[in-house]
Amino acid sequence: MSSKRYSPAEVEPKWQKAWEEAGIAKAGEDSDRPKFYVLEMFPYPSGRIHMGHVRNYTLGDVLARYKRARGFNVLHPMGWDAFGMPAENAAMQKGVHPKKWTYENIAHMKGQLKRLGFSLDWSREFATCDPDYYRHEQAMFLDFMDAGLVERKTSLVNWDPVDQTVLANEQVIDGRGWRSGALVEKRELDQWFLKITHYAEDLLAGLDALENWPEKVKVMQRNWIGKSEGARFSFTLVDEKGDEWPGPLPVFTTRPDTLFGASFVAVSPDHPLTKKFAENDSGIAAFVRECAALGTSEEAIEKAEKKGIRLPLFAIHPFRPDVKLPVYAANFVLMTYGEGAIFGCPAHDQRDLDFARKYGLPVIPVVCPKDTPPEGCEIGDEALTDSERDDLVMINSEWMNGLTPKQAKEAAIRKLEEMGIGQRQVNYRLRDWGVSRQRYWGCPIPVIHCPECGIVKVPKEDLPVTLPEDVTFDAPGNPLDRHPTWKHVKCPQCGADAQRETDTFDTFIDSSWYYARFCSPHAEEPVDPDKAKYWMPVDQYIGGIEHAILHLLYSRFFARAMKDTGHLHLKEPFAALFTQGMVVHETYKTESGEWVEPSLVERRDGGLFHRETGERIIAGPVEKMSKSKKNVIDPEAIVEKYGADTARWFILSDSPPERDIEWTEAGVEGAWRFVQRVWRMIDDIADMAIPAERPAEFGPDALALRQAAHRALAEVTKDIEKLRFNRAIARIHELVNSMGEALREAADAPSPDMAFALREAAELLVRMFAPMMPHLAEECWRRLGKDGLVAQTPWPEPEPALLKQDTVKMAVQVNGKRRTEIEVPKDAPNEEIEKLALAQEPVQRAIGEKQVRRVIVVPGRIVNVVVG
RNA sequence: GCGGGCGUGGCGGAACUGGCAGACGCAGCGGACUUAAAAUCCGCAGGCCGCAAGGCCGUGAGGGUUCGAGUCCCUCCGCCCGUACCA
Numbered sequence A: 001m002s003s004k005r006y007s008p009a010e011v012e013p014k015w016q017k018a019w020e021e022a023g024i025a026k027a028g029e030d031s032d033r034p035k036f037y038v039l040e041m042f043p044y045p046s047g048r049i050h051m052g053h054v055r056n057y058t059l060g061d062v063l064a065r066y067k068r069a070r071g072f073n074v075l076h077p078m079g080w081d082a083f084g085m086p087a088e089n090a091a092m093q094k095g096v097h098p099k100k101w102t103y104e105n106i107a108h109m110k111g112q113l114k115r116l117g118f119s120l121d122w123s124r125e126f127a128t129c130d131p132d133y134y135r136h137e138q139a140m141f142l143d144f145m146d147a148g149l150v151e152r153k154t155s156l157v158n159w160d161p162v163d164q165t166v167l168a169n170e171q172v173i174d175g176r177g178w179r180s181g182a183l184v185e186k187r188e189l190d191q192w193f194l195k196i197t198h199y200a201e202d203l204l205a206g207l208d209a210l211e212n213w214p215e216k217v218k219v220m221q222r223n224w225i226g227k228s229e230g231a232r233f234s235f236t237l238v239d240e241k242g243d244e245w246p247g248p249l250p251v252f253t254t255r256p257d258t259l260f261g262a263s264f265v266a267v268s269p270d271h272p273l274t275k276k277f278a279e280n281d282s283g284i285a286a287f288v289r290e291c292a293a294l295g296t297s298e299e300a301i302e303k304a305e306k307k308g309i310r311l312p313l314f315a316i317h318p319f320r321p322d323v324k325l326p327v328y329a330a331n332f333v334l335m336t337y338g339e340g341a342i343f344g345c346p347a348h349d350q351r352d353l354d355f356a357r358k359y360g361l362p363v364i365p366v367v368c369p370k371d372t373p374p375e376g377c378e379i380g381d382e383a384l385t386d387s388e389r390d391d392l393v394m395i396n397s398e399w400m401n402g403l404t405p406k407q408a409k410e411a412a413i414r415k416l417e418e419m420g421i422g423q424r425q426v427n428y429r430l431r432d433w434g435v436s437r438q439r440y441w442g443c444p445i446p447v448i449h450c451p452e453c454g455i456v457k458v459p460k461e462d463l464p465v466t467l468p469e470d471v472t473f474d475a476p477g478n479p480l481d482r483h484p485t486w487k488h489v490k491c492p493q494c495g496a497d498a499q500r501e502t503d504t505f506d507t508f509i510d511s512s513w514y515y516a517r518f519c520s521p522h523a524e525e526p527v528d529p530d531k532a533k534y535w536m537p538v539d540q541y542i543g544g545i546e547h548a549i550l551h552l553l554y555s556r557f558f559a560r561a562m563k564d565t566g567h568l569h570l571k572e573p574f575a576a577l578f579t580q581g582m583v584v585h586e587t588y589k590t591e592s593g594e595w596v597e598p599s600l601v602e603r604r605d606g607g608l609f610h611r612e613t614g615e616r617i618i619a620g621p622v623e624k625m626s627k628s629k630k631n632v633i634d635p636e637a638i639v640e641k642y643g644a645d646t647a648r649w650f651i652l653s654d655s656p657p658e659r660d661i662e663w664t665e666a667g668v669e670g671a672w673r674f675v676q677r678v679w680r681m682i683d684d685i686a687d688m689a690i691p692a693e694r695p696a697e698f699g700p701d702a703l704a705l706r707q708a709a710h711r712a713l714a715e716v717t718k719d720i721e722k723l724r725f726n727r728a729i730a731r732i733h734e735l736v737n738s739m740g741e742a743l744r745e746a747a748d749a750p751s752p753d754m755a756f757a758l759r760e761a762a763e764l765l766v767r768m769f770a771p772m773m774p775h776l777a778e779e780c781w782r783r784l785g786k787d788g789l790v791a792q793t794p795w796p797e798p799e800p801a802l803l804k805q806d807t808v809k810m811a812v813q814v815n816g817k818r819r820t821e822i823e824v825p826k827d828a829p830n831e832e833i834e835k836l837a838l839a840q841e842p843v844q845r846a847i848g849e850k851q852v853r854r855v856i857v858v859p860g861r862i863v864n865v866v867v868g
Numbered sequence B: 001g002c003g004g005g006c007g008u009g010g011c012g013g014a015a016c017u018g019g020c021a022g023a024c025g026c027a028g029c030g031g032a033c034u035u036a037a038a039a040u041c042c043g044c045a046g047g048c049c050g051c052a053a054g055g056c057c058g059u060g061a062g063g064g065u066u067c068g069a070g071u072c073c074c075u076c077c078g079c080c081c082g083u084a085c086c087a
Helices: A008-022 A051-069 A085-094 A098-115 A131-146 A196-207 A215-225 A256-261 A272-278 A282-293 A298-303 A350-359 A405-419 A529-535 A550-564 A635-642 A644-652 A665-686 A700-721 A725-746 A752-769 A774-783 A830-839 A841-847
Strands: A035-040 A073-075 A150-160 A165-167 A185-194 A227-239 A249-253 A264-267 A308-317 A320-330 A341-344 A367-369 A392-394 A422-428 A447-450 A454-457 A488-490 A497-500 A540-544 A577-580 A583-590 A601-604 A607-610 A617-624 A807-814 A817-825 A852-858 A862-867
Touching: A008 A098, A008 A644, A008 A774, A035 A051, A035 A529, A051 A073, A051 A540, A051 A577, A051 A583, A051 A635, A051 A644, A051 A700, A085 A098, A098 A635, A131 A150, A131 A550, A196 A215, A196 A227, A196 A422, A196 A550, A215 A550, A215 A577, A227 A256, A227 A320, A227 A405, A249 A264, A249 A341, A256 A367, A256 A405, A264 A308, A264 A350, A272 A282, A272 A308, A272 A320, A282 A308, A282 A320, A320 A350, A341 A350, A392 A405, A405 A422, A607 A617, A635 A644, A635 A665, A644 A665, A644 A725, A644 A774, A665 A725, A665 A752, A665 A774, A700 A725, A700 A752, A725 A752, A752 A774, A807 A830, A807 A841, A817 A830, A817 A841, A830 A841, A830 A852, A830 A862, A841 A862
Parallel strands: A035 A073, A035 A540, A264 A320, A540 A577, A807 A862
Antiparallel strands: A150 A165, A150 A185, A227 A249, A227 A308, A227 A422, A264 A341, A308 A320, A367 A392, A447 A454, A447 A497, A488 A497, A583 A617, A601 A607, A807 A817, A852 A862
């Protein structure tokens, strides 16, 4: 029995070097093998990798290594999503330049990734902050402008008055800026927009074809796009004297059927009409200010009471010229959806009902269950919002009475069209993508503002517009804007003094096309069409569910925009998507309530104690690893202590990859023990004398082992194909258990057929776990006397004869209860199986005095004797 | 509210198209080796009754379909995720 320990610290760097020298991950397009593009979401270079990265890149690496062994030409690249706020925060807090900070982080993290043994094609590496990357982004933006996919317009944004910048919705917490803590205001700013809404229908329709995407993600995108069908029509307005107000008021509704139930009209506080009246009415102006101060946080919206203020106008009911509806400005009407104006039908919309009750407006039911008489149809505190039910019928609606709501919708739209005041309309929740950010560390927007010519594109030959490096971070606001010289340029068209755009792109743009750039990372155009045609689409994309909407929707949009501008040939960049679960860990607190990091927690005497202070520690819930709760395990420390393979193996074990996995010390120890166990076993087998020739006959034990090995291979192959790595690992454990047993029984002197079987099993085993534990695999391979790299060895094929079974075990049930088990030849006739089953003593005992009514035989599975 | 998902031993999880529930791992218990410990190896292990043979119960709860249900259908309970004044 061997006692040699496997030392990852010595072994792993050796094989990493060997892989690099052999160029196992280097991908070229000149291959006649089928291609496979596996991509994991590239990281933000925050400084160190975390366990989420380890999981993400391990999943991808297993697949990449497996596909390579299966004969695919695999592209498995890596890069850096390198623009963003943390670099500027570091500059403000530590005085490091964002560029220096970012590239130093990249260097460190690249080293960490290499130590984990990921087979990445580093020759394709880039960072999105490389001018050679963002110059193409700028060029494509200009092309998008030419294609009409870019718009400059005023929009309401979250404005942080202290930092003087726009904040994304995610950066607003409880109505306050996440960094400054200042109350966020809504403000109107000129911003650049990408017209993602141009593709709303196509982005929605395209989801149906994405068969290998999680249903959950598709549902989320569908909701986000938020298609609703209804009508747009206009009210005629009159003032308090009854004179017609200039200009009609358009509204959008999905419920034109309920028009006869209208009792008011409401517009957004941000609606032009409201603004108009706010100019001369301090009450309305105060209301508008109050709404603006409310902020946009979910919580604020949820708590806000329905509130409104009368505008001195009335809207004429389109179907009843004698009915005048009061017009309100109301806080629950959004300027950004539909027309920013609605008609209120309190009986059939909950918000309208709340509003009507508060302001004493009429509640007129117009939809009623068929079996209720119209006069008995009353609305209490709950609106009847259903319209799809078949048992509903229109009431109080003149010529629509008696129709179902569905029919009434059609009728009302027809009428509005006849009257020439409205039409059928499809509306989307999706809004155009505001991409301007008042930040330094992002891609400069390549336009110039000329007082004479207006917006002028930077000529392509002048690209890239590079970021100036001599900037200061000692004041709030955008460093580019206050740079003394950078923004002052001559207009490329007329030569007049002009100004550069000082806003930079939302960093989501950077990550919306990087997958395409990886196909030709050094090309002189954004994407080399031939290379993209070879590699795209990404065959398997892997990342966190948190990007289900933004990144994945933006990428789908960008592919479409790139297709329309001739940069790419397809619309869907990711053929298959896999969303991995989080890495979670138990939390720890002292009795005084301070968080304690796991490495300081000691388990002894049946309790938990602080390693340094000896304090009692209380274990809290298992949560996502986060700095604030200190329940973070540093991958670097794990790799140092146990090696990369142990970390990889553990993170693949136990939990299915789409679910959260709990990181536990005991679990890692288990993985570590397994690594050592495999090594010892391979070491023992390697020393065994093996017959020069394959034995002609195998004894029952040797045959059983061979079957176990080949069946394990077949199962593991299937499991890896389906990304069910936890199951693959269970199968490998089983094989190792079988081998251990055979080895023990053979003692030191196995028969030649068993020696052969053990040797064969060992070689299959090593190749099976190689995608997961590549370093250990190489070391074992060499120990078994093999030349070359496992990483370059084709995936083995199981021998079909060994997968077949001559006999099968079948359970025998009496009335559905298992009584015994019989072993029968695989193709035994049912009658014989039945006879054998009935002859079993436990079966006879269970039947007892009762009559056998029926015997069900499912070949290969089960026998059920029905008695009664 | 709406949408999606999930509920299986002490824990993570297996269980194909309805066919032996609990594979595999973790933790646990017993044993071997050892002066001792670590490491390693062997064995046990859903619950209840029983010395045992064996029996009964058991996949959130209740009902249904079926020879047979963790799996399908209905009702309910609980948890998780997403999303929300979207007219």
